[in-house]
Amino acid sequence: MKGLPLKPKFVAGIAVLALALAYMIYAGVTQSAVYFVTPSELHTAAKTGKAYRLGGMVEKGSVNWKPATLDLRFTLSDGQAKVPVRHHGTAPDLFGEGRGAVVEGTWMSEGYFQATLIMAKHSEEYKAPHDAASPGYQELMKSLRSDQK
Amino acid sequence: MTFVRRAWAVVWKDVLAERRSKETVNAVLFFSVLLLFVFEFTLGADRDRLASVLPGLLWLGVLLAALLGLGRSFVLERENECWEALLLTPGDKSAVYVGKLAGNLLLMALVEAVVLTLFTLFMNVDVGRALPGLLLVLALGTLGIAAVGTLFGAMTAHVRARELLFPVLLLPVLVPVLLAIVKSTEALLAGEPLGVVSHWLKLLVAADVIYVVVGLLTFDVLLEG
């Protein structure tokens, strides 16, 4: 078996493998799928009791947190629509007003979103303090949804 | 003999042996029926919850049955001391791979037909309109599972603790295929058109091509024993 000659079978096989991998990577990079619904999308087709992942920006001035009862309420927005969210428990550090967040939970018939898990969305940018330019709203929404890229 | 005829000889041998003993098919089919019981007992009380996890359960059933069946295919060759005979196959050894793969596909198709029927009957799955798309997903997914399963089955037949190592090797490699079939089954059963899951179909095609080609190229290395 030593010093195997370059059989046509291997050449063809490796070429097909390379093609399949390239195709996979191409399909993967160009695929744009939605990983979570936005508040507007939720409003147009909300099913009560169905589990959703909802992503948006936490509205300024909407966070209402009662440490005694661990009751957290806030509003997620995408610029057009707003969804009131309720959660029982603490929120992660990066969670804050004017920042992106993704919540998992269900849409309740009472007209609010009951979250079982709150995840603060990382910005894709790591910034040193001095080049701080607070990202605009559009940019933040874009970074929230840019996972599709 | 041509490549196809050599592969066919392997399939025919396996089908014939199975038809006489009926060991694997009987055990695997009975196992999948038992799985239905287990699913019903552990999750059955809540119809709504069952409906939401059904695509996962369906595939879990097929997968567990496949693990049993695929693992046996080469162990039988070894136990019956037929390995040397396989090794003596003239010409390109990948014909043996194709033959074994075809045999395993037959077995899995049988299991899937049974599991799907049982699910429609006992768990009120409405397959109906989704069936053509579902069959496509099923076919692509099965090919992927069987391609890696046949390759790794030939390998683990020679390894200590093979019952353990076979699933341990197979399952993580098959994660992409599993995600693709479960997610597309979910979408199709929810009444979505096939276009919605086109990216999963692309992934399945790419995975099938990669697994089968790697299987063809490396099988003789494993057949050395």
Next chain:
Amino acid sequence: MTRWLGVVAMLGVLAGLVMAFLVAPREMTQGNVQRIMYVHVPAVWVAYLAFLVVLLGSVAYLWSRAPAADRTAHAAAEVGVVFLGVNIATGAIWGKPTWGTWWTWDARLTSVAVVFVIFIGYLLVRQMTDDPERGARFAAVVGIVGALNIPLVHFSVYWWRTLHQPPTFAKPGPAAASSAIGAALLVNFVGLLLLCAYFIAKRYDLLRAQQEATA
């Protein structure tokens, strides 16, 4: 030679630590906890490069049956698993304060975990095979399947769900991280890459010594 590589790697890692803690600034939104990134992110890059070495070594071994190729693949797989383990552990520790959870089944975490398990399988096959030559052949097949599977795992899990910042550097266009942070990341990457190369070289030497001792 391996020893000198070790010395250079040590210096590289020290330089990385200096960059991570003394040069890089406090990150704006996350604060100092972001400094975990300087070990977390390079570790996964290094691990994936190690798995590329596994692929090349495995193909070369099946091709030539040269024990050297097998030793390279074996050493690289072991070291890659160690680095990927570091990546997963530091990621969990980073995730707790920033996301609020140690572990979430998000895309990159899951895909890294799956790759981790695949290569543990690679090492297990070797361990569970009595004949080392047979183990080498079997492991090579697992290594090839496992490495080629990485893009499939990546995209499938990515489509399944995602909640992780997109890669900071893999993206075309201007680098998103500010320059000092990027520089620190790069130095740490080079440091860990040297460490990885040193580990692989040392493991390779040991494997050869072991084989010579038993032969």
Next chain:
Amino acid sequence: MTSDHWGFVAAAYAVAVLALGGYWRRLVHLERTLKTPTLRRRRSAGR
């Protein structure tokens, strides 16, 4: 502004040092057993 979580940073780097250092120690240990002729047979038989 978010707090710094130095504890988490320390934990992460400690874990990294433990894992990488532990692997290095394992390699050194292996090297020593291979170099010691009396120990070699016993140790390698155990492996």
